[in-house]
Amino acid sequence: MEKKLIVKICTGTLCYVMGGAELQLLDEQLPAELLAQVEIQGSPCLDCCNREDSQGAPFVKVGDRIIASATIEKVIDAIKNELNA
Ligand code: FES
Numbered sequence: 001m002e003k004k005l006i007v008k009i010c011t012g013t014l015c016y017v018m019g020g021a022e023l024q025l026l027d028e029q030l031p032a033e034l035l036a037q038v039e040i041q042g043s044p045c046l047d048c049c050n051r052e053d054s055q056g057a058p059f060v061k062v063g064d065r066i067i068a069s070a071t072i073e074k075v076i077d078a079i080k081n082e083l084n085a
Pocket residue numbers: 010011012013014015016044045046047048049050057058059
């Protein structure tokens with residue numbers, strides 16, 4: 001069986017209030033062919049909001065890549081990139 005790309009949506013407080021709540025709808029927005037290749041998980045604080053050099057909650061992790069100021073569109077783009085890589 002093919003390994004799925006793990007997508008972790010931060011559900012920590014900061015990310016949640018900064019827009020993470022909307023990101024929970026990702027699975028409804030993702031085209032079916034992509035949805036079949038990813039596993040979407042909620043994650044406690046990804047520990048990005050504490051880093052001085054990183055700004056822009058909400059954070060989502062797509063594979064090993066952290067997406068800052070994540071929107072559904074940005075996450076879908078990142079998923080496409082990862083799956084084509
Ligand atoms: S609350 Fe999301 S990275 Fe900390």
